[in-house]
Amino acid sequence: MVDLTTSYLGLELKNPLVASASPLSQKVESVRKLEDAGVAAVVMYSLFEEQIIYDSLRLDRDLSQGTYSFPEALTYFPDLSAHSNLNQYSIGPDDYVENLQKLKEAVNIPIIGSLNGVTNGGWIEYANKIEQAGADALELNIYNLPTDPALSSLDVENEYLDLVGSIRASISIPIAIKLSPFFTNLPNFAQRLVQAGVNGLVLFNRFYQPDFDLEELEVVPSLVLSNSQEMRLPLRWIAIMYGRIATDFALTSGIHTAEDMLKATMAGASVSMVASTLLKYGISHVNDILEGTQSWMVDHEYESIHQMKGSMSQQAVAEPVAFERANYIKVLSSFDLRFAP
Numbered sequence: 001m002v003d004l005t006t007s008y009l010g011l012e013l014k015n016p017l018v019a020s021a022s023p024l025s026q027k028v029e030s031v032r033k034l035e036d037a038g039v040a041a042v043v044m045y046s047l048f049e050e051q052i053i054y055d056s057l058r059l060d061r062d063l064s065q066g067t068y069s070f071p072e073a074l075t076y077f078p079d080l081s082a083h084s085n086l087n088q089y090s091i092g093p094d095d096y097v098e099n100l101q102k103l104k105e106a107v108n109i110p111i112i113g114s115l116n117g118v119t120n121g122g123w124i125e126y127a128n129k130i131e132q133a134g135a136d137a138l139e140l141n142i143y144n145l146p147t148d149p150a151l152s153s154l155d156v157e158n159e160y161l162d163l164v165g166s167i168r169a170s171i172s173i174p175i176a177i178k179l180s181p182f183f184t185n186l187p188n189f190a191q192r193l194v195q196a197g198v199n200g201l202v203l204f205n206r207f208y209q210p211d212f213d214l215e216e217l218e219v220v221p222s223l224v225l226s227n228s229q230e231m232r233l234p235l236r237w238i239a240i241m242y243g244r245i246a247t248d249f250a251l252t253s254g255i256h257t258a259e260d261m262l263k264a265t266m267a268g269a270s271v272s273m274v275a276s277t278l279l280k281y282g283i284s285h286v287n288d289i290l291e292g293t294q295s296w297m298v299d300h301e302y303e304s305i306h307q308m309k310g311s312m313s314q315q316a317v318a319e320p321v322a323f324e325r326a327n328y329i330k331v332l333s334s335f336d337l338r339f340a341p
């Protein structure tokens with residue numbers, strides 16, 4: 001029997017397959033099914049910075065709504081009957097923390113909290129709450145789209161580092177950063193994040209691009225599930241940085257099959273994160289990926305994930321330049337015009 005165990009963020013996992021943030025982590029029942037199917041850990045759905053700000057503003061509005069009204073009009077105040085602690089108001093994000101506690105009580109696999117935003121805001125407070133609720137680690141999904149021409153790349157990176165530093169100073173559980181690929185020198189920035197106290201890098205954040213409605217002339221959201229082709233970008237960068245940046249790597253975006261997870265591991269990823277494939281094929285697809293991985297490893301005489309990890313990284317392959325510009329030229333020259341329409 002091959003050994004699928006791996007380590008990620010200091011957590012010992014039974015295999016490299018992790019359920020990334022998605023609606024599947026919103027209910028205890030579905031997380032139990034993920035555990036039963038064989039997933040090694042679950043990243044909770046994200047708590048968004050906008051939710052924290054919105055609910056705080058809504059609470060402030062509710063508290064001040066009847067300020068200048070008749071003092072006996074008690075209905076102007078928020079209804080506290082639904083709350084066991086009358087000294088505190090329970091706002092939306094607190095439900096996230098409560099759900100995290102329920103998940104920790106219901107399953108034995110690690111549960112990783114997830115915060116999504118760009119500023120300190122209420123992040124530090126909720127990072128602490130997530131830690132106190134029992135999260136085994138915290139994933140920071142820093143979703144920022146710089147649009148100001150006056151903002152330099154260094155300014156953007158320093159914003160990330162300031163946020164990471166503030167949260168690192170406030171909690172003791174491991175921290176992973178979910179990054180986008182859009183940095184001028186990704187390895188340098190990755191190194192700076194690790195120096196700031198980050199324990200792992202999740203590559204990459206999959207931005208959902210808006211679309212245009214030509215009839216209504218509106219900008220509309222458009223959700224498209226990933227496919228295996230999308231893993232090539234994170235695969236390349238993990239292979240380049242593995243062995244150079246002293247951190248754990250998680251590959252997300254495009255993991256759909258056993259072959260995908262094997263490639264991620266060979267590049268140097270400690271774990272492969274899945275969401276789209278589970279939403280498309282169901283939670284039972286976890287078993288297909290794990291069984292396919294074991295079967296391939298047996299056929300190719302691999303005894304463990306540890307033996308395989310990083311075996312196709314840039315430092316390990318016979319032709320390191322294949323990850324750089326030389327491969328770009330080779331790809332362009334490989335197309336056969338005879339098959340063109």
